[in-house]
Amino acid sequence: MNSQTGNKTSLTHRDGISAWRKIADGIEADIDNGRLVAGEQLPPETKLAERFGVNRHTVRRAIAVLSSRGVLRATQGRGTFVEARTLAYPIGARARFTESVASAGREPSSELVDVREITADAKTAKQLAVKTGSPLLELRTLRRADGAPIAAGTVMLPLPRFTGFDKHFRKTGSLTRALRACGVSDYRRKETRIAARTAGNEEARLLEMVPGRTVLTTDGINVDADNVPVLVVRSAFAADRIELTVIDEV
Secondary structure: OOOOOOOOOOOOHHHOOOHHHHHHHHHHHHHHOOOOOOOOEOOOHHHHHHHHOOOHHHHHHHHHHHHHOOOEEEEOOOEEEEOOOOEEEEEOOOOOHHHHHHHOOOOEEEEEEEEEEEEOOHHHHHHHOOOOOOEEEEEEEEEEEOOEEEEEEEEEEEOOOOOOHHHHHHHHOOHHHHHHHOOOOOEEEEEEEEEEEEOOHHHHHHOOOOOOOEEEEEEEEEEEOOOOEEEEEEEEEEOOOEEEEEOOOO
């Protein structure tokens, strides 16, 4: 049966194409014709096995292949979901996550994963124009679009200037509003470095990615109206869910 009509399809190797491949083709056809939409959960393996007349092992292989290609997203303990369409995400002086995602017709959300006080290493100290070893507030965040994880981030701010920033972010889910609550009415991105690498284990877990997949990374310095650095944001984006676009803002 398909996800709407309940029709059965029996697959055998006599068809000349591996059974798992036909299952994968069938699932992709459901996505292409709108029977399955971005963010929707696939039927249970038992239902798919019944639909295609195969065992669950064959279904699992088809799902694994589609997950490795970025068509599906398998989440331990939750199930398998249709991967969200690629999000065009702007990188610019005044681009904001919430506004950028909302303007693309998607529902933005943010989660505070962890918060702690650290000391600045040489690289971060230079970015924030503080001394090496200075106290910093570090937040680890997870950003989503339509519920799908898009970016795992690390935000670092100098202390004591931004004491309590984490409480404001936890309440609002917005860097902009949390900065405003700390007395920064306006800020802009001064510099962004973009690279690509393999996701670390924790990033893969947060982004619900198959280990070994690629992430696009950004390392940005943000400054206030007086050109004083206020925060460094380092993000890892799921490469198959995002398209980074550098924009020229006047």
